[in-house]
Amino acid sequence: MKSTLLDTEILTNIAQVTNEPINLQELLARAEDPKAGAAVIFSGTVRNHSHGKSVSHLDYEAYIPMAEKIVKSVIEDAQKQWELHSVICMHRVGSVAVGESAVVVITCSSHRDDAYKANRYIIDRVKHEAPIWKKEFFTDGSSEWGHNCGCFGH
Amino acid sequence: MKATIHPFAVLKDFLGPEVSLELETGQSVKDVLSILRSNYPAASDVLNTCRVAIHEEFVSQDVQVADNEHIYILPPSSGG
Numbered sequence: 001m002k003s004t005l006l007d008t009e010i011l012t013n014i015a016q017v018t019n020e021p022i023n024l025q026e027l028l029a030r031a032e033d034p035k036a037g038a039a040v041i042f043s044g045t046v047r048n049h050s051h052g053k054s055v056s057h058l059d060y061e062a063y064i065p066m067a068e069k070i071v072k073s074v075i076e077d078a079q080k081q082w083e084l085h086s087v088i089c090m091h092r093v094g095s096v097a098v099g100e101s102a103v104v105v106i107t108c109s110s111h112r113d114d115a116y117k118a119n120r121y122i123i124d125r126v127k128h129e130a131p132i133w134k135k136e137f138f139t140d141g142s143s144e145w146g147h148n149c150g151c152f153g154h
Numbered sequence: 155m156k157a158t159i160h161p162f163a164v165l166k167d168f169l170g171p172e173v174s175l176e177l178e179t180g181q182s183v184k185d186v187l188s189i190l191r192s193n194y195p196a197a198s199d200v201l202n203t204c205r206v207a208i209h210e211e212f213v214s215q216d217v218q219v220a221d222n223e224h225i226y227i228l229p230p231s232s233g234g
Binding site for chain 1: 160162163164167205207210226228229230231232233234
């Protein structure tokens, strides 16, 4: 339940798709809020293996205007359910190397319970709903479109 | 009546970067998908799993297509 003290506060709320490498330090600085006692950071990074093969990099594609719209709406839904002082979700498009962040979610709240729950909620929904796709490139020269979400009709 | 189809991700492998369709007045998104399945049979399975968006909103299959519409066909997400 949001406290009335916070109702008129300006909330850092960023939903963005970017072609540039994600600068985690910079995002953390933007998320900083003296009201926050907890900052939870999720970074989805490119791992070096997938389907038993060695990965060289991932290419991300998005229908950007809708992806940003949907990420923004997921963040807003999170804000309705948990008391967040700042919330950031940034997703890459373009080529992302092994070890690099493809997506970052930062949630800051007074106490950690809200930050943890909101963070998990946001990444799960963004992965499921945002029109963003990855193509996996393997070291053997082959490539394959990713298929995280086999659902239809959402 | 013309419509431009914008496929994404794996669907581009089957349809190319963009498809122009000639449609009859009153045809729906469902009709567009049928035409695409017919013209690109190899894309049928993928098309069956796609969401469709017009003017940056998801639309249901019974929505009628307007002249010069831009139709975005989005396979299941694999972001994150």
